[in-house]
Amino acid sequence: MIKVNKILKSVLFIGALFLVSPQSYSQDGTIELLPGSKTMEFDEVTGIHRLLDNVHFIYEGINMYCDSAHYFQRKKTVRAYGHVHMNKQDTLNLFCDSLLYNSITKKATLWGNVRVRDREYKLTTDTLHYDTKKSQAHYRHGGRVESIINQEVLTSRVGYFYPNSKNFYFSKNVEYNREKLTIKTDTLQYLYSEKKVFFYGPTYITSDSTKMYCESGWYNTENEIGSLMQNAWLRKDSDYISGDTLVYNRPEQFFIGKGDVFYLDTTAKIELNAEYLYSSDSLNYSYLTVDAIAAKYLKDDTLYLHADTLFINQIDSNDVIKAYHDAKMFATNMQCIADSITFNTGKEIITLEVSPIVWSKGAELKGEFINMHVSDSLIHQINIINDATILMEVEADLYYNQIAGRKIVANFNDNDLTSANVFGNAITIFFPVEEIKTDSTITKSRKGMRRLYASDILIDIDSNEISGITYLDQPDGVFYPMDKIKTEEQFIKNFNWRVALRPISRENLIEKE
Numbered sequence: 001m002i003k004v005n006k007i008l009k010s011v012l013f014i015g016a017l018f019l020v021s022p023q024s025y026s027q028d029g030t031i032e033l034l035p036g037s038k039t040m041e042f043d044e045v046t047g048i049h050r051l052l053d054n055v056h057f058i059y060e061g062i063n064m065y066c067d068s069a070h071y072f073q074r075k076k077t078v079r080a081y082g083h084v085h086m087n088k089q090d091t092l093n094l095f096c097d098s099l100l101y102n103s104i105t106k107k108a109t110l111w112g113n114v115r116v117r118d119r120e121y122k123l124t125t126d127t128l129h130y131d132t133k134k135s136q137a138h139y140r141h142g143g144r145v146e147s148i149i150n151q152e153v154l155t156s157r158v159g160y161f162y163p164n165s166k167n168f169y170f171s172k173n174v175e176y177n178r179e180k181l182t183i184k185t186d187t188l189q190y191l192y193s194e195k196k197v198f199f200y201g202p203t204y205i206t207s208d209s210t211k212m213y214c215e216s217g218w219y220n221t222e223n224e225i226g227s228l229m230q231n232a233w234l235r236k237d238s239d240y241i242s243g244d245t246l247v248y249n250r251p252e253q254f255f256i257g258k259g260d261v262f263y264l265d266t267t268a269k270i271e272l273n274a275e276y277l278y279s280s281d282s283l284n285y286s287y288l289t290v291d292a293i294a295a296k297y298l299k300d301d302t303l304y305l306h307a308d309t310l311f312i313n314q315i316d317s318n319d320v321i322k323a324y325h326d327a328k329m330f331a332t333n334m335q336c337i338a339d340s341i342t343f344n345t346g347k348e349i350i351t352l353e354v355s356p357i358v359w360s361k362g363a364e365l366k367g368e369f370i371n372m373h374v375s376d377s378l379i380h381q382i383n384i385i386n387d388a389t390i391l392m393e394v395e396a397d398l399y400y401n402q403i404a405g406r407k408i409v410a411n412f413n414d415n416d417l418t419s420a421n422v423f424g425n426a427i428t429i430f431f432p433v434e435e436i437k438t439d440s441t442i443t444k445s446r447k448g449m450r451r452l453y454a455s456d457i458l459i460d461i462d463s464n465e466i467s468g469i470t471y472l473d474q475p476d477g478v479f480y481p482m483d484k485i486k487t488e489e490q491f492i493k494n495f496n497w498r499v500a501l502r503p504i505s506r507e508n509l510i511e512k513e
Contacts, residue, residue: 047073055080063087066099076103084110093117096128106132114139122146125159137161152178152221154190166192178221182206195222203228207250210236214246224250238267241277253281261288268319268345269297270312284314291510294321296345301377303331305343306509318346327352330503331377333415335359337501338370348374358382359502362464363417364391365410366498379412390420391497392464394431399446401430401466403459404492417461426457427492430466449485452477 041050049071051057056065067082078101086094097112108130116123125143130136138160145154145168157172168190176183176197186201198218205212207224212234219226226248228234233242234255244259256278257263263272263279263286275290288294288310296303307323314320321343323329329336329343329350339354350372352358358365358372360379367384374380384390388408392401406424410417422428429451436443454475460468480489503509 049073077101078103091119108132117148120148122148123161135162135164137163147178150178152176156188168192176221180208181221181224183219183221194220196220210234210248210250212246212248217245224248236281238265239279240264240266241279243277254283255279270319270321270345271295271297272310272312274310286310286312288312293506293509294323295506296321296343298331298376301332303329303343303377304506304509305329305341307341315344316346318344320344328503328509330506330509333360333377334374334379335503336370336372337503350374357498357501359499360412360415360417362392363410364393364497364499364502365389365408366391367408377415379415381412382408382410384408384410387494388422389492390417391495392417392461393497393499394446394464399431399449400491400495400497401428401464402492402495403428405457417464419461420459422457422459424455426454428452428457428459428466428469429490429492433465446482448479448481449490450477450479451489 051069055069065085066080069080071078080099084096084099095115096110099110101108110128114125114128123145125139126141128139140158142157143159154176156170156174160169171187174185174188183205185199185203189198196218199216203214214228214232215230217228228246232246234246241257241263243257243261247256261274261277272288272294274288274292277288279286292310294305294310305321305323307327308325311322323341327338327341329341336358338352338356342351352370356370367388368386371383385407388405390403394401403420405422405426409421411419431446431449433444434447452475454471456472458470
Protein backbone atom coordinates (compact mmCIF):
# COMPACT_ATOMS: atom_id res chain seq x y z
CA MET A 1 0.00 0.00 0.00
CA ILE A 2 1.30 3.44 -0.88
CA LYS A 3 0.40 6.51 1.23
CA VAL A 4 0.18 9.73 -0.76
CA ASN A 5 -0.48 13.36 0.04
CA LYS A 6 -3.71 13.89 2.03
CA ILE A 7 -4.84 16.56 -0.41
CA LEU A 8 -4.35 14.26 -3.37
CA LYS A 9 -6.39 11.39 -1.96
CA SER A 10 -9.27 13.70 -0.95
CA VAL A 11 -9.21 15.42 -4.33
CA LEU A 12 -9.54 12.19 -6.28
CA PHE A 13 -12.75 11.31 -4.45
CA ILE A 14 -15.55 13.62 -5.67
CA GLY A 15 -18.21 12.58 -3.22
CA ALA A 16 -19.85 9.60 -4.89
CA LEU A 17 -21.72 12.06 -7.01
CA PHE A 18 -25.32 10.99 -6.26
CA LEU A 19 -25.15 9.03 -3.01
CA VAL A 20 -22.58 10.55 -0.66
CA SER A 21 -22.86 14.00 0.90
CA PRO A 22 -19.79 16.13 1.75
CA GLN A 23 -20.28 15.30 5.43
CA SER A 24 -19.61 11.63 4.62
CA TYR A 25 -15.99 12.16 3.54
CA SER A 26 -13.20 10.36 5.39
CA GLN A 27 -10.83 12.52 7.37
CA ASP A 28 -7.81 10.18 7.47
CA GLY A 29 -6.70 10.93 3.89
CA THR A 30 -5.72 7.47 2.70
CA ILE A 31 -5.76 6.16 -0.86
CA GLU A 32 -5.10 2.49 -1.48
CA LEU A 33 -3.48 1.86 -4.86
CA LEU A 34 -4.42 -1.55 -6.20
CA PRO A 35 -2.56 -3.88 -8.54
CA GLY A 36 -2.55 -2.54 -12.06
CA SER A 37 -1.49 1.00 -11.19
CA LYS A 38 1.96 1.08 -12.78
CA THR A 39 3.51 4.50 -12.12
CA MET A 40 3.33 7.39 -9.65
CA GLU A 41 5.60 10.44 -10.29
CA PHE A 42 6.13 13.84 -8.74
CA ASP A 43 7.55 16.78 -10.68
CA GLU A 44 9.12 19.19 -8.20
CA VAL A 45 9.40 21.95 -10.83
CA THR A 46 5.72 22.00 -11.78
CA GLY A 47 4.42 20.63 -8.49
CA ILE A 48 2.38 18.00 -10.36
CA HIS A 49 1.75 14.50 -9.02
CA ARG A 50 1.17 11.96 -11.78
CA LEU A 51 -0.47 8.54 -11.59
CA LEU A 52 0.02 6.83 -14.93
CA ASP A 53 -1.08 3.72 -16.79
CA ASN A 54 -4.21 1.84 -15.74
CA VAL A 55 -4.71 3.76 -12.50
CA HIS A 56 -6.83 1.88 -9.95
CA PHE A 57 -7.30 2.80 -6.31
CA ILE A 58 -9.86 2.60 -3.46
CA TYR A 59 -10.97 5.38 -1.19
CA GLU A 60 -13.57 4.74 1.54
CA GLY A 61 -15.12 1.95 -0.47
CA ILE A 62 -14.96 3.96 -3.71
CA ASN A 63 -13.23 2.24 -6.61
CA MET A 64 -11.73 4.56 -9.22
CA TYR A 65 -10.22 3.66 -12.54
CA CYS A 66 -8.63 5.92 -15.15
CA ASP A 67 -5.72 5.95 -17.61
CA SER A 68 -3.96 8.69 -15.66
CA ALA A 69 -4.47 11.23 -12.89
CA HIS A 70 -2.63 14.53 -12.32
CA TYR A 71 -2.66 16.53 -9.13
CA PHE A 72 -1.74 20.27 -9.33
CA GLN A 73 -0.39 21.00 -5.88
CA ARG A 74 -0.36 24.79 -6.11
CA LYS A 75 -3.99 25.04 -7.33
CA LYS A 76 -5.02 22.04 -5.27
CA THR A 77 -6.83 20.54 -8.22
CA VAL A 78 -6.77 17.12 -9.79
CA ARG A 79 -7.45 15.88 -13.30
CA ALA A 80 -8.30 12.33 -14.26
CA TYR A 81 -7.91 11.32 -17.91
CA GLY A 82 -9.12 8.51 -20.09
CA HIS A 83 -11.77 5.93 -19.31
CA VAL A 84 -12.60 7.45 -15.93
CA HIS A 85 -14.77 5.09 -13.86
CA MET A 86 -15.92 5.41 -10.25
CA ASN A 87 -17.79 2.68 -8.39
CA LYS A 88 -19.22 2.43 -4.86
CA GLN A 89 -20.49 -0.87 -3.50
CA ASP A 90 -21.80 -1.76 -6.93
CA THR A 91 -24.68 0.73 -6.43
CA LEU A 92 -23.15 3.80 -8.08
CA ASN A 93 -21.09 3.94 -11.24
CA LEU A 94 -19.74 7.07 -12.87
CA PHE A 95 -18.01 7.19 -16.26
CA CYS A 96 -16.47 10.03 -18.25
CA ASP A 97 -13.50 10.84 -20.51
CA SER A 98 -11.92 13.32 -18.11
CA LEU A 99 -12.51 14.92 -14.72
CA LEU A 100 -11.39 18.11 -12.96
CA TYR A 101 -11.79 18.61 -9.21
CA ASN A 102 -10.81 21.60 -7.05
CA SER A 103 -10.31 20.69 -3.41
CA ILE A 104 -10.67 24.34 -2.31
CA THR A 105 -13.99 25.12 -3.97
CA LYS A 106 -15.16 21.48 -3.74
CA LYS A 107 -16.36 21.70 -7.34
CA ALA A 108 -15.91 19.07 -10.01
CA THR A 109 -16.42 19.05 -13.76
CA LEU A 110 -16.76 15.90 -15.86
CA TRP A 111 -16.32 15.93 -19.63
CA GLY A 112 -17.02 13.61 -22.50
CA ASN A 113 -19.49 10.74 -22.56
CA VAL A 114 -20.54 11.37 -18.97
CA ARG A 115 -22.63 8.55 -17.55
CA VAL A 116 -23.85 8.24 -13.96
CA ARG A 117 -25.72 5.12 -12.96
CA ASP A 118 -27.17 3.78 -9.70
CA ARG A 119 -29.67 0.98 -9.11
CA GLU A 120 -32.58 3.07 -10.36
CA TYR A 121 -31.40 5.71 -12.84
CA LYS A 122 -28.80 6.36 -15.52
CA LEU A 123 -27.75 9.90 -16.47
CA THR A 124 -26.06 10.59 -19.79
CA THR A 125 -24.64 13.95 -20.80
CA ASP A 126 -21.62 15.58 -22.42
CA THR A 127 -20.53 17.75 -19.50
CA LEU A 128 -21.51 17.58 -15.82
CA HIS A 129 -20.74 20.08 -13.06
CA TYR A 130 -20.87 19.05 -9.41
CA ASP A 131 -20.71 21.19 -6.27
CA THR A 132 -19.97 18.94 -3.27
CA LYS A 133 -20.69 21.71 -0.74
CA LYS A 134 -24.23 22.21 -2.08
CA SER A 135 -24.58 18.57 -3.11
CA GLN A 136 -25.73 19.84 -6.50
CA ALA A 137 -24.97 18.58 -9.99
CA HIS A 138 -26.03 20.14 -13.27
CA TYR A 139 -25.60 19.97 -17.02
CA ARG A 140 -26.22 22.76 -19.52
CA HIS A 141 -25.66 21.22 -22.92
CA GLY A 142 -28.25 18.48 -23.06
CA GLY A 143 -28.80 15.39 -20.97
CA ARG A 144 -30.79 12.18 -20.74
CA VAL A 145 -32.04 10.46 -17.59
CA GLU A 146 -33.29 6.86 -17.89
CA SER A 147 -34.83 4.55 -15.33
CA ILE A 148 -33.19 1.15 -14.90
CA ILE A 149 -36.36 -0.47 -13.51
CA ASN A 150 -39.01 0.88 -15.89
CA GLN A 151 -39.34 2.71 -19.20
CA GLU A 152 -38.97 6.19 -17.70
CA VAL A 153 -36.86 8.58 -19.83
CA LEU A 154 -36.33 12.34 -19.43
CA THR A 155 -34.35 14.60 -21.76
CA SER A 156 -33.64 18.33 -21.51
CA ARG A 157 -31.16 21.00 -22.46
CA VAL A 158 -30.45 21.94 -18.82
CA GLY A 159 -30.72 19.76 -15.72
CA TYR A 160 -30.07 20.31 -11.98
CA PHE A 161 -29.80 17.45 -9.46
CA TYR A 162 -29.96 17.58 -5.66
CA PRO A 163 -29.09 14.02 -4.58
CA ASN A 164 -29.69 14.54 -0.85
CA SER A 165 -33.28 15.78 -1.26
CA LYS A 166 -33.84 13.77 -4.46
CA ASN A 167 -35.09 16.93 -6.21
CA PHE A 168 -34.38 17.47 -9.89
CA TYR A 169 -34.97 20.52 -12.11
CA PHE A 170 -35.00 20.53 -15.88
CA SER A 171 -35.47 23.35 -18.36
CA LYS A 172 -35.44 24.05 -22.10
CA ASN A 173 -36.95 21.42 -24.38
CA VAL A 174 -37.88 19.13 -21.51
CA GLU A 175 -39.49 15.84 -22.54
CA TYR A 176 -40.53 13.07 -20.15
CA ASN A 177 -41.64 9.63 -21.37
CA ARG A 178 -42.94 6.65 -19.42
CA GLU A 179 -44.71 3.80 -21.17
CA LYS A 180 -47.77 5.54 -22.68
CA LEU A 181 -47.17 8.86 -20.86
CA THR A 182 -45.40 11.82 -22.50
CA ILE A 183 -44.81 15.26 -20.98
CA LYS A 184 -43.32 18.17 -22.94
CA THR A 185 -42.64 21.45 -21.15
CA ASP A 186 -40.25 24.36 -20.77
CA THR A 187 -39.38 23.92 -17.09
CA LEU A 188 -40.00 20.90 -14.86
CA GLN A 189 -39.24 19.97 -11.26
CA TYR A 190 -39.17 16.29 -10.35
CA LEU A 191 -39.66 15.09 -6.76
CA TYR A 192 -38.25 11.60 -7.12
CA SER A 193 -39.41 10.39 -3.69
CA GLU A 194 -43.03 11.24 -4.55
CA LYS A 195 -42.83 10.45 -8.27
CA LYS A 196 -44.33 13.90 -8.83
CA VAL A 197 -43.42 16.47 -11.49
CA PHE A 198 -44.20 20.19 -11.30
CA PHE A 199 -44.62 22.40 -14.38
CA TYR A 200 -43.53 26.00 -14.86
CA GLY A 201 -44.46 27.12 -18.35
CA PRO A 202 -46.46 25.78 -21.32
CA THR A 203 -46.84 22.03 -20.81
CA TYR A 204 -48.34 19.29 -22.99
CA ILE A 205 -49.20 15.89 -21.48
CA THR A 206 -50.25 12.83 -23.49
CA SER A 207 -51.52 9.66 -21.77
CA ASP A 208 -52.94 7.07 -24.14
CA SER A 209 -55.82 8.87 -25.89
CA THR A 210 -55.88 11.73 -23.34
CA LYS A 211 -54.15 15.01 -24.17
CA MET A 212 -53.69 17.79 -21.61
CA TYR A 213 -52.25 21.32 -21.48
CA CYS A 214 -51.45 23.78 -18.71
CA GLU A 215 -48.93 26.46 -17.81
CA SER A 216 -48.41 25.41 -14.17
CA GLY A 217 -49.37 22.51 -11.94
CA TRP A 218 -48.21 19.00 -11.05
CA TYR A 219 -48.63 15.40 -12.17
CA ASN A 220 -47.80 12.08 -10.50
CA THR A 221 -46.05 9.97 -13.13
CA GLU A 222 -46.71 6.70 -11.32
CA ASN A 223 -50.44 6.85 -10.53
CA GLU A 224 -51.26 9.55 -13.13
CA ILE A 225 -53.10 11.90 -10.81
CA GLY A 226 -52.49 15.61 -11.35
CA SER A 227 -53.62 19.20 -10.98
CA LEU A 228 -53.34 21.44 -14.05
CA MET A 229 -53.59 25.23 -13.77
CA GLN A 230 -53.47 28.37 -15.93
CA ASN A 231 -55.25 28.03 -19.29
CA ALA A 232 -55.63 24.32 -18.59
CA TRP A 233 -57.46 21.98 -20.96
CA LEU A 234 -57.96 18.25 -21.39
CA ARG A 235 -59.08 16.29 -24.45
CA LYS A 236 -60.13 12.63 -24.29
CA ASP A 237 -61.85 10.86 -27.17
CA SER A 238 -64.90 13.03 -27.91
CA ASP A 239 -64.60 15.05 -24.67
CA TYR A 240 -62.92 18.44 -24.24
CA ILE A 241 -62.70 20.35 -20.94
CA SER A 242 -60.99 23.60 -19.97
CA GLY A 243 -60.86 25.70 -16.80
CA ASP A 244 -58.74 27.69 -14.40
CA THR A 245 -57.83 24.42 -12.63
CA LEU A 246 -58.32 20.82 -13.75
CA VAL A 247 -57.79 17.86 -11.41
CA TYR A 248 -57.29 14.59 -13.33
CA ASN A 249 -57.40 11.09 -11.84
CA ARG A 250 -56.72 8.46 -14.48
CA PRO A 251 -57.02 5.31 -12.26
CA GLU A 252 -60.50 6.27 -11.06
CA GLN A 253 -61.39 7.85 -14.42
CA PHE A 254 -62.64 11.21 -13.23
CA PHE A 255 -61.70 14.85 -13.54
CA ILE A 256 -62.68 18.02 -11.68
CA GLY A 257 -62.80 21.51 -13.17
CA LYS A 258 -62.69 24.68 -11.09
CA GLY A 259 -63.18 28.26 -12.27
CA ASP A 260 -64.68 29.18 -15.65
CA VAL A 261 -65.12 25.54 -16.64
CA PHE A 262 -66.07 24.61 -20.21
CA TYR A 263 -66.90 21.02 -21.24
CA LEU A 264 -67.85 19.70 -24.68
CA ASP A 265 -68.94 16.18 -25.65
CA THR A 266 -68.89 16.16 -29.45
CA THR A 267 -70.54 12.74 -29.67
CA ALA A 268 -73.50 13.57 -27.43
CA LYS A 269 -73.47 17.19 -28.69
CA ILE A 270 -73.62 18.52 -25.14
CA GLU A 271 -71.77 21.61 -23.88
CA LEU A 272 -71.40 22.46 -20.18
CA ASN A 273 -70.35 25.67 -18.43
CA ALA A 274 -69.93 26.19 -14.67
CA GLU A 275 -67.58 27.35 -11.95
CA TYR A 276 -67.29 23.75 -10.68
CA LEU A 277 -67.57 20.49 -12.60
CA TYR A 278 -67.02 16.85 -11.57
CA SER A 279 -67.16 14.20 -14.28
CA SER A 280 -66.62 10.42 -13.97
CA ASP A 281 -66.16 8.20 -17.01
CA SER A 282 -66.52 5.02 -14.95
CA LEU A 283 -69.85 6.16 -13.47
CA ASN A 284 -71.08 7.93 -16.64
CA TYR A 285 -71.93 10.85 -14.43
CA SER A 286 -71.22 14.59 -14.30
CA TYR A 287 -72.07 17.23 -11.70
CA LEU A 288 -72.02 21.03 -12.18
CA THR A 289 -72.72 23.93 -9.87
CA VAL A 290 -72.35 27.75 -9.65
CA ASP A 291 -73.60 29.49 -12.82
CA ALA A 292 -74.12 26.04 -14.36
CA ILE A 293 -75.45 25.88 -17.93
CA ALA A 294 -75.89 22.81 -20.14
CA ALA A 295 -76.38 23.22 -23.88
CA LYS A 296 -77.76 20.44 -26.07
CA TYR A 297 -77.09 21.01 -29.77
CA LEU A 298 -80.14 20.03 -31.79
CA LYS A 299 -80.67 19.80 -35.52
CA ASP A 300 -82.17 23.25 -35.99
CA ASP A 301 -81.74 24.83 -32.57
CA THR A 302 -79.79 24.75 -29.29
CA LEU A 303 -81.46 24.01 -25.99
CA TYR A 304 -79.92 25.66 -22.90
CA LEU A 305 -80.63 24.46 -19.35
CA HIS A 306 -79.58 26.32 -16.19
CA ALA A 307 -80.02 25.71 -12.45
CA ASP A 308 -78.15 25.91 -9.17
CA THR A 309 -77.00 22.33 -9.78
CA LEU A 310 -76.90 20.18 -12.91
CA PHE A 311 -76.42 16.40 -13.14
CA ILE A 312 -75.77 14.47 -16.36
CA ASN A 313 -76.21 10.70 -16.27
CA GLN A 314 -76.08 8.12 -19.04
CA ILE A 315 -79.05 5.80 -18.64
CA ASP A 316 -79.64 3.03 -21.20
CA SER A 317 -77.25 4.85 -23.59
CA ASN A 318 -79.30 8.05 -23.24
CA ASP A 319 -77.91 11.24 -21.74
CA VAL A 320 -80.23 12.54 -19.02
CA ILE A 321 -79.71 16.13 -17.84
CA LYS A 322 -81.22 16.97 -14.46
CA ALA A 323 -81.46 20.57 -13.26
CA TYR A 324 -82.27 21.25 -9.60
CA HIS A 325 -83.41 24.43 -7.87
CA ASP A 326 -84.50 27.45 -9.90
CA ALA A 327 -84.17 25.60 -13.18
CA LYS A 328 -84.63 27.45 -16.46
CA MET A 329 -84.63 26.28 -20.07
CA PHE A 330 -84.28 28.31 -23.24
CA ALA A 331 -84.59 27.38 -26.91
CA THR A 332 -85.72 29.51 -29.81
CA ASN A 333 -89.07 27.73 -30.00
CA MET A 334 -89.82 27.17 -26.31
CA GLN A 335 -88.86 28.31 -22.83
CA CYS A 336 -89.46 26.77 -19.39
CA ILE A 337 -88.93 27.35 -15.69
CA ALA A 338 -89.47 25.07 -12.67
CA ASP A 339 -87.77 24.12 -9.45
CA SER A 340 -86.42 21.05 -11.26
CA ILE A 341 -86.22 20.07 -14.93
CA THR A 342 -85.16 16.70 -16.37
CA PHE A 343 -84.32 16.28 -20.06
CA ASN A 344 -83.91 12.76 -21.46
CA THR A 345 -82.09 13.58 -24.68
CA GLY A 346 -82.55 10.10 -26.17
CA LYS A 347 -86.25 9.71 -25.47
CA GLU A 348 -86.77 13.45 -26.06
CA ILE A 349 -88.88 13.87 -22.94
CA ILE A 350 -88.70 16.94 -20.69
CA THR A 351 -90.14 16.73 -17.18
CA LEU A 352 -90.80 19.80 -15.02
CA GLU A 353 -91.64 19.63 -11.31
CA VAL A 354 -92.65 22.18 -8.67
CA SER A 355 -94.19 25.42 -10.05
CA PRO A 356 -93.45 24.60 -13.71
CA ILE A 357 -94.21 27.02 -16.55
CA VAL A 358 -93.81 26.41 -20.30
CA TRP A 359 -93.96 29.11 -22.95
CA SER A 360 -94.42 28.34 -26.62
CA LYS A 361 -94.99 31.31 -28.85
CA GLY A 362 -97.98 33.12 -27.31
CA ALA A 363 -99.09 30.33 -24.95
CA GLU A 364 -98.22 29.98 -21.25
CA LEU A 365 -98.82 26.56 -19.67
CA LYS A 366 -98.72 25.85 -15.92
CA GLY A 367 -99.55 23.15 -13.37
CA GLU A 368 -98.08 21.11 -10.53
CA PHE A 369 -96.31 18.71 -12.91
CA ILE A 370 -95.55 18.95 -16.63
CA ASN A 371 -94.32 16.29 -19.04
CA MET A 372 -93.28 17.35 -22.55
CA HIS A 373 -92.69 15.23 -25.67
CA VAL A 374 -90.40 17.01 -28.09
CA SER A 375 -88.48 16.41 -31.28
CA ASP A 376 -85.44 18.60 -31.70
CA SER A 377 -86.88 21.77 -30.13
CA LEU A 378 -90.37 21.21 -31.53
CA ILE A 379 -93.09 20.38 -29.02
CA HIS A 380 -95.43 17.53 -29.93
CA GLN A 381 -97.42 17.20 -26.74
CA ILE A 382 -97.50 18.62 -23.21
CA ASN A 383 -99.19 16.81 -20.32
CA ILE A 384 -100.12 19.08 -17.40
CA ILE A 385 -101.13 17.43 -14.12
CA ASN A 386 -103.10 19.11 -11.29
CA ASP A 387 -104.18 22.76 -11.36
CA ALA A 388 -103.48 22.71 -15.10
CA THR A 389 -103.86 26.00 -16.97
CA ILE A 390 -103.19 27.42 -20.40
CA LEU A 391 -103.15 31.20 -20.90
CA MET A 392 -103.02 32.92 -24.29
CA GLU A 393 -102.72 36.68 -24.51
CA VAL A 394 -105.02 38.04 -27.22
CA GLU A 395 -104.70 41.73 -26.35
CA ALA A 396 -101.64 42.79 -24.37
CA ASP A 397 -102.30 43.34 -20.68
CA LEU A 398 -106.04 43.24 -21.32
CA TYR A 399 -107.67 40.07 -22.62
CA TYR A 400 -106.54 36.45 -22.26
CA ASN A 401 -108.01 33.23 -23.58
CA GLN A 402 -107.86 30.79 -20.67
CA ILE A 403 -108.18 27.04 -20.16
CA ALA A 404 -108.11 25.22 -16.83
CA GLY A 405 -108.75 21.74 -15.40
CA ARG A 406 -107.30 18.96 -13.28
CA LYS A 407 -105.37 17.59 -16.27
CA ILE A 408 -104.68 19.00 -19.74
CA VAL A 409 -103.15 17.24 -22.73
CA ALA A 410 -101.97 19.98 -25.13
CA ASN A 411 -101.05 19.18 -28.72
CA PHE A 412 -98.75 21.24 -30.94
CA ASN A 413 -97.80 21.59 -34.57
CA ASP A 414 -94.60 23.50 -35.33
CA ASN A 415 -94.79 24.77 -31.73
CA ASP A 416 -98.22 26.29 -32.34
CA LEU A 417 -100.80 25.10 -29.82
CA THR A 418 -103.51 23.37 -31.90
CA SER A 419 -105.74 21.61 -29.36
CA ALA A 420 -106.22 20.88 -25.68
CA ASN A 421 -107.99 17.96 -24.03
CA VAL A 422 -109.16 19.09 -20.59
CA PHE A 423 -110.11 16.46 -18.02
CA GLY A 424 -111.87 17.18 -14.75
CA ASN A 425 -113.49 20.47 -13.74
CA ALA A 426 -112.83 21.93 -17.15
CA ILE A 427 -113.27 25.64 -17.61
CA THR A 428 -112.55 27.91 -20.54
CA ILE A 429 -112.77 31.67 -20.79
CA PHE A 430 -112.30 33.18 -24.23
CA PHE A 431 -113.13 36.22 -26.29
CA PRO A 432 -114.64 35.11 -29.63
CA VAL A 433 -113.55 37.03 -32.70
CA GLU A 434 -115.91 38.11 -35.45
CA GLU A 435 -114.39 38.84 -38.83
CA ILE A 436 -115.94 41.60 -40.94
CA LYS A 437 -114.87 41.42 -44.58
CA THR A 438 -114.95 44.23 -47.09
CA ASP A 439 -113.64 44.30 -50.61
CA SER A 440 -110.09 45.14 -49.48
CA THR A 441 -109.83 44.42 -45.76
CA ILE A 442 -110.72 42.00 -43.01
CA THR A 443 -111.53 43.55 -39.66
CA LYS A 444 -111.61 41.50 -36.44
CA SER A 445 -113.98 42.47 -33.68
CA ARG A 446 -114.53 40.99 -30.22
CA LYS A 447 -118.18 41.02 -29.25
CA GLY A 448 -117.85 39.70 -25.73
CA MET A 449 -116.50 37.02 -23.37
CA ARG A 450 -117.72 33.42 -23.16
CA ARG A 451 -117.26 31.41 -19.98
CA LEU A 452 -117.93 27.64 -20.10
CA TYR A 453 -117.83 24.87 -17.48
CA ALA A 454 -117.87 21.12 -18.07
CA SER A 455 -116.40 17.89 -16.77
CA ASP A 456 -114.25 17.34 -19.88
CA ILE A 457 -113.70 19.52 -22.95
CA LEU A 458 -111.86 19.17 -26.25
CA ILE A 459 -110.75 22.59 -27.49
CA ASP A 460 -109.45 23.43 -30.96
CA ILE A 461 -107.05 26.37 -31.11
CA ASP A 462 -105.76 28.44 -34.01
CA SER A 463 -103.27 31.28 -33.49
CA ASN A 464 -104.12 31.38 -29.77
CA GLU A 465 -107.82 31.79 -30.58
CA ILE A 466 -110.45 29.22 -29.56
CA SER A 467 -111.73 27.92 -32.90
CA GLY A 468 -113.87 25.03 -31.73
CA ILE A 469 -115.10 23.31 -28.56
CA THR A 470 -116.37 19.76 -28.12
CA TYR A 471 -118.21 18.95 -24.88
CA LEU A 472 -118.15 15.43 -23.56
CA ASP A 473 -121.05 16.23 -21.26
CA GLN A 474 -123.61 19.02 -20.88
CA PRO A 475 -121.74 22.33 -20.34
CA ASP A 476 -122.73 25.27 -18.22
CA GLY A 477 -121.87 28.59 -19.79
CA VAL A 478 -122.52 32.30 -19.98
CA PHE A 479 -121.76 35.04 -22.51
CA TYR A 480 -120.97 38.63 -21.52
CA PRO A 481 -121.01 41.48 -24.04
CA MET A 482 -117.81 43.49 -23.92
CA ASP A 483 -119.44 46.27 -21.93
CA LYS A 484 -121.02 43.84 -19.46
CA ILE A 485 -117.92 41.81 -18.47
CA LYS A 486 -117.57 41.51 -14.72
CA THR A 487 -114.02 41.76 -13.47
CA GLU A 488 -114.47 38.83 -11.09
CA GLU A 489 -115.69 36.68 -14.02
CA GLN A 490 -112.95 37.68 -16.48
CA PHE A 491 -110.23 35.39 -15.09
CA ILE A 492 -109.94 31.80 -13.95
CA LYS A 493 -109.15 31.13 -10.29
CA ASN A 494 -105.58 32.07 -9.33
CA PHE A 495 -104.99 33.71 -12.71
CA ASN A 496 -101.37 34.91 -12.97
CA TRP A 497 -99.73 35.91 -16.26
CA ARG A 498 -96.03 35.18 -15.56
CA VAL A 499 -94.45 36.27 -18.82
CA ALA A 500 -91.96 38.50 -16.92
CA LEU A 501 -90.23 35.26 -15.83
CA ARG A 502 -89.87 33.98 -19.38
CA PRO A 503 -86.20 33.47 -20.40
CA ILE A 504 -85.42 35.44 -23.53
CA SER A 505 -81.80 34.40 -24.20
CA ARG A 506 -78.98 32.15 -23.01
CA GLU A 507 -77.44 35.06 -21.11
CA ASN A 508 -80.78 35.79 -19.47
CA LEU A 509 -80.76 32.34 -17.86
CA ILE A 510 -78.11 33.24 -15.26
CA GLU A 511 -79.21 36.82 -14.62
CA LYS A 512 -80.36 37.39 -11.07
CA GLU A 513 -83.99 38.37 -10.61
